[in-house]
Amino acid sequence: MSTPDDEYASRLVETPYGRLHVRDIGGTGLPIVAMHGFPDDSRIYDRIIPLVTPRRVVALDFSGFGKSERGQETTLRPGQREAELSAVLTELGIDRCVLVGHDASGAVAVNFTLDHAESVDRLVLLNCYYGDAPSLQFPELIRLLGDPDFKPLADALMDDPKMREWILAHTQARFGYAVGDPDGVVAASVVPQWFGEGTRSDALVAIRAWTAALFPDLEVQNRRIADGDLATLTVPVTVAFGEDDPYLNPEVARHIAHQFPHAALHLIKNASHWPQWEQPEQTARLILGDED
Secondary structure, three states, X not given: OOEEOOOOOEEEEEEOOEEEEEEEEOOEEEEEEEEOOOOOOHHHHOOOHHHHOOEEEEEEOOOOOOOOOOOOOOOOOOOHHHHHHHHHHHHHOOOOEEEEEEEHHHHHHHHHHHHOHHHEEEEEEEEEOOOOOOOOOOOHHHHHHHOHHHHHHHHHHHHOHHHHHHHHHHHHHHHOOOOOOOOOHHHHHHHHHHHOXXXXXXXXXXXXXXXXXXXXXXXXXXXXXXXXXXXXXXXXEEEEEEOOOOOOXXXXXXXXXXXXXXXXXXXXXXXXXXXXXXXXXXXXXXXHOOOO
């Protein structure tokens, strides 16, 4: 049962993993369902939403992130993110959509599409990963949080707000973004997850749970690739990467696109990790399928 959080667009959806905040912008045609990765939230799509109307757009905050309910569960269950997505689609009565995944939610989008191909008209992957790739790199911060051998060090860093601020600024600069830009995607969507905002607490528990599952999830993804699951998918796939991302880079995009039989690859100029923020017009056209 959903509970209105905002009369126009926002609601809370009950899932087995807590209440998820969902922005549901009404419109016509196939809905566009957009997901975020770690550590940001649905606001990474703020510049896209006005450009794809009058299509219906659904942007969700996964459990523990954004305006979703904060829990204390330190372990991400296998298939949890896919189950959260499924609960949202069921609650909103969406039986078919254009599914957009970015960063870590790219893997969620792929898994969901493999298991529920009838529910996905087209799959759009923005600067994400799926399984290992020769040129794949994760930000130092994510590798630190994902490696269980470094847990004591990660605990110490995350407990110190000044160190949190330093390592976030380091990552921001490595992506090529100006540190402290008040109009940037980091200020809008990332910083609140690390430090909270208003009366809402930070999302550190959720960040730690998702990053801890990173390497085990990669092994599952590798197995699905080896089993040929991606090679037999008939759903059209759009792979669109900001070409200046030093981590989830153009070679990763090419590697991912190569796994699917029906994939169109687009490298977006003058964009790094969040092309939907830096080049929203072109990214919106790709999501709508206007350039495939």
